[in-house]
Amino acid sequence: MVDSLDLGLNRPLDLVDDSGVVARRVERRVDHDRRSTTLGTFLRGGVTPRRRNGRRADEQHLPIDWHEPYLLFLSVTILLLSVVDAFLTVTLITGGAQEVNPLLEFVLRVRPELFAATKMGLTGAGVLVLVAVARARLFRVMSVGIVLQGVFVVYVALIAYEWWLLRTFL
Numbered sequence: 001m002v003d004s005l006d007l008g009l010n011r012p013l014d015l016v017d018d019s020g021v022v023a024r025r026v027e028r029r030v031d032h033d034r035r036s037t038t039l040g041t042f043l044r045g046g047v048t049p050r051r052r053n054g055r056r057a058d059e060q061h062l063p064i065d066w067h068e069p070y071l072l073f074l075s076v077t078i079l080l081l082s083v084v085d086a087f088l089t090v091t092l093i094t095g096g097a098q099e100v101n102p103l104l105e106f107v108l109r110v111r112p113e114l115f116a117a118t119k120m121g122l123t124g125a126g127v128l129v130l131v132a133v134a135r136a137r138l139f140r141v142m143s144v145g146i147v148l149q150g151v152f153v154v155y156v157a158l159i160a161y162e163w164w165l166l167r168t169f170l
Contacts, residue, residue, distance in 0.1 A: 068134075068145075071131050071134055071145065071148065074148050074149065074152050075127050075128075075131055075148075077152060078123065078127050078148075078151055078152055078155055079120070079123060079124060079127065081152075081155040081156065081158075081159055082119060082120055082123040082124075082155070083116075083120065084159055085119070085155065085158060085159060085162065086115070086116045086119045086120070088159065088162040088163065088166060089119075089162065090115070090116075091166060091170075092162060092165055092166060092170075093108070095166075095169065095170045097165065097169075103118075103122075104118065104119060126151075127148070127151075130144055130145075130147060130148045130151070131148065134148060
């Protein structure tokens with residue numbers, strides 16, 4: 001049997017015999033979709049960003065390697081606000097306030113020295129995931145980038161509230 005000379009990479013390869021009759025078709029495509037998103041996709045894209053847009057019109061919501069500069073500003077600002085929130089929370093707790101977040105309240109009871117690290121780690125992980133999927137659509141209504149902007153607004157309101165508590169009760 002001799003392979004036919006077929007240059008179409010996405011078509012099956014026809015195996016023909018000496019008389020020119022197709023003996024069988026061999027599928028040349030691999031079983032998995034190489035375009036699937038994995039953890040390695042995010043890690044490689046973070047080190048060597050290449051893709052700024054989707055290749056096709058219907059792929060504009062998929063994750064990309066390159067992100068808009070405003071996302072860096074939002075991310076760094078949210079992380080800095082998290083540091084300020086941790087400082088104000090500890091100050092308010094020493095004055096008699098209580099932590100509302102049950103997970104962080106547990107950390108404060110069991111290992112208070114890990115409170116700030118836990119708070120920054122949870123906030124950092126959340127921000128990282130939101131930036132990684134910033135172009136995706138949430139419930140087909142809005143982009144996840146808008147959710148990141150909402151997190152920023154909530155953190156600013158939280159800092160203002162904690163500052164008000166600090167000035168009023170302490």
